[in-house]
Amino acid sequence: MKLFVRDLTVIDASYLDKNRGFVGESYLVDVILTGALNEQSMVLDFSLVKKQIKTIIDAEVDHKLLLPQSADNCTVTPEGHRTQVNFELGDSDVIQLNCPNEAYCLLESKTVSIEVLETYLEQIILPQLPENVLGLDIKLRSENITTPYYHYTHGLKKHKGNCQRIAHGHRSKIDIFIDDKYSEALAEEWAKRWQDIYLVSAEDIITESDLSFLVAGKNNSAEIYTAYDAVQGYFELLIPAGRAEVLPNDTTVESLSEFICEQIKARMGDKKVTVYAYEGVGKGAISER
Numbered sequence: 001m002k003l004f005v006r007d008l009t010v011i012d013a014s015y016l017d018k019n020r021g022f023v024g025e026s027y028l029v030d031v032i033l034t035g036a037l038n039e040q041s042m043v044l045d046f047s048l049v050k051k052q053i054k055t056i057i058d059a060e061v062d063h064k065l066l067l068p069q070s071a072d073n074c075t076v077t078p079e080g081h082r083t084q085v086n087f088e089l090g091d092s093d094v095i096q097l098n099c100p101n102e103a104y105c106l107l108e109s110k111t112v113s114i115e116v117l118e119t120y121l122e123q124i125i126l127p128q129l130p131e132n133v134l135g136l137d138i139k140l141r142s143e144n145i146t147t148p149y150y151h152y153t154h155g156l157k158k159h160k161g162n163c164q165r166i167a168h169g170h171r172s173k174i175d176i177f178i179d180d181k182y183s184e185a186l187a188e189e190w191a192k193r194w195q196d197i198y199l200v201s202a203e204d205i206i207t208e209s210d211l212s213f214l215v216a217g218k219n220n221s222a223e224i225y226t227a228y229d230a231v232q233g234y235f236e237l238l239i240p241a242g243r244a245e246v247l248p249n250d251t252t253v254e255s256l257s258e259f260i261c262e263q264i265k266a267r268m269g270d271k272k273v274t275v276y277a278y279e280g281v282g283k284g285a286i287s288e289r
């Protein structure tokens with residue numbers, strides 16, 4: 001007998017890619033369970049399917065940085081409850097992080113892909129399900145978006161939950177209206193500007209000498225050093241400046257939509273500007289000037 005649940009949850013995470021650097025993603029999760037019927041004539045009660053699988057996904061991958069730790073360009077060094085990561089990019093630039101262990105999900109692979117993540121999740125979730133559940137098929141998919149979108153990575157130091165992690169991200173639609181008319185050109189402009197971007201708050205920028213680790217190699221462009229203290233611990237990151245944008249406020253979706261709206265308004269004079277900035281799937285903030 002097979003049981004399916006579509007849209008069980010959304011994984012908002014980021015991964016490191018040799019060419020793209022940080023890639024923020026929002027994956028919708030579908031599952032199929034194969035098994036014998038239990039005493040309730042069910043493979044597993046839907047409410048338990050949803051709760052148990054979501055709990056594991058939230059703990060293992062959601063709001064984390066997914067690392068291809070078998071890649072030659074990825075060095076992961078555990079330091080007790082913290083982990084240092086050095087990731088060399090194709091252009092010989094480097095991204096470095098030093099964060100509490102829960103900021104990362106370490107994958108035994110050379111790259112991160114949907115297939116790698118599906119296999120990883122199947123392997124860790126199936127043994128935690130009741131014995132009558134014999135098989136688990138996890139399918140991850142991106143939201144079907146037909147208009148421009150971007151992938152961003154960020155961290156919200158003031159968030160009490162897992163959004164405080166310095167490198168989690170989202171694949172997000174951006175809708176922009178000028179005098180109530182949809183502007184594909186402006187949406188595309190922002191999608192291009194923030195494609196695979198790291199968004200950092202100006203107040204979180206530190207100097208190289210404030211980093212707790214030594215900088216490995218020299219980046220081609222300038223570097224940005226950012227760090228903050230949050231409930232889960234101290235988070236540090238070094239990123240080439242060309243792969244980041246510094247924003248005046250926190251990088252909540254409210255601030256992002258305000259930032260985009262203000263920037264466009266400055267060019268539009270008397271015209272009304274409306275911005276729908278999404279954070280992942282089906283949620284976001286609206287700004288109007």
Ligand SMILES: Nc1nc2c(c(=O)[nH]1)N=C([C@H](O)[C@H](O)COP(=O)(O)OP(=O)(O)OP(=O)(O)O)CN2
Pocket residue numbers: 009010012062063156159161163168251252253254279280
């Ligand atoms: N008003 C706002 N609330 C939250 C923001 C924000 O910008 N404005 N941001 C976040 C985090 O960035 C987080 O990544 C959002 O993830 P979300 O999927 O909402 O978080 P959960 O995992 O708690 O939700 P699930 O339904 O379990 O996926 C948080 N809030």
